[in-house]
Amino acid sequence: MLVKKYNIHQNIKKENQDTSYADLEKYFMTPTQTEFVNMAGHEMKTTIQAILTYSELLQNKHDESREDYVKAILRNALRLKMLTNNLSDLTKIDANILKLKKETFNLRTLVLSLVEDFRNMSRCHELKISITVQSPEDIFVNADAERLSQVILNLLDNATKFTREGDITITLEERQGENCIFLSMTDTGIGIDQSIAPNLFSKFVTSSNNGTGLGLYICRNIIEAHEGQIWVKNNRDKNGATFSFKIPINNTDSNTRYTKFLNSRIGV
DSSP states (O other), X not given: OHHHHHHHXXXXXXXXXXXXXXXXXXXXXXXXXXXXXXXXXXXXXHHHHHHXXXXXXHHTOOSTHHHHHHHHHHHHHHXXXXXXXXXXXXXXXXXXXXXXXXXXXXXXXXXXXXXXXXXXXXXXXXXXEEEEEEOSSOOEEEEOHHHHHHXXXXXXXXXXXXXXXXXXXXXXXXXXXXXXXXXXXXXXXXXXXXXXXXXXXXXXXXXXXXXXXXXXXXXXXXXXXXXXXXXXXXXXXXXXXXXXXEEEOOSSHHHHHHHHHHHHHHTO
């Protein structure tokens, strides 16, 4: 009899536990979040497998193809870094603890460096990435260089997903009349589906089958943390799209060109 009562008690206890776990799962794992976890897991596995595959090939090759394998490893390592950064930043944004580490730096130099590195690692040989800086001088800003790098790389990665061949054109401009820095990235890809365009910068929204829907959401939050704006529109010729953002300069004539670029490197 005692055994029977004990078994009944254990069954009730187990049912309560199952209900509790089910409630927790229901609370934390909505269909959207479940789909996101699946996509993130798939993208990480795919990227890691690519790194492993090219690393193994690199071990057995001693010819000119080694350079291509190294580029492939670097490219996938960068993608993995971007994904892990986005996942980390998602928790910070949701907890409202995303902080900026501002410093004064040359945005022109940063953008040129990022584009050159990305171009060297790109596997799309039919894709031309060009940059135009519409300013005769260096562009100094007081901002978070690492975060802005994250935005630019996310936008580049997004553009290459939808532009397998053609052009990606980046324009950097200092608009002193608006007291802001403006950057646009125009591609000749497939453009933006108008049904998702209004929500494209929202969490978990993606227009591809192999994305997590975090990149543009992270970009928006970083730009807004800089008190700026980010937006997208399809090109007038219906050939591709243009992503743009602007952030305030927050200084007087770029701090007088960053104090004449630190008095010409302390030459005064």
